[in-house]
Amino acid sequence: MLKDNKPVIAIGTPGGLGQTQFLTQALSNIIDFGMNLQEAIEAPRWQSESAGSVELESRMTGRVGERLISEGYKVTVCAPWEFAFGGVEAIRLHDNGKVFMAAADPRRDGYALGY
Secondary structure (H helix, E strand, O other), X not given: OEEOOEEOEEEEXXXXXXXXXXXXXXXXXXXOOOOOHHHHHHOOOEEEEEOXXXXXXXXXXXXXXXXXXXXXXXXXEEOOOOHHHOOOEEEEEOOOOOOEEEEEOOOXXXXXXXX
């Protein structure tokens, strides 16, 4: 990810069809909600692999599932740290341009390094 044509964040995940969903959620947590890398990666996730169906990690508030059901979605509650919801790893360059910060997803074995 670039800001003012300068690299800011390197981010990735395995996860097949869910990759764009998981990365979008992590980046939204950083950009829209001001979370640091580790908070953004550890936040509860959801995924949808077919129209009208949503899977939620059980750590997501009950109100989210209730609202989706009231809107006509089929909701499946998954494990609190669902392995199938990716394994996001990220490295961020601090605003000072001199320090790397890295974060790894507890959903899978992995790590992030920068030098």
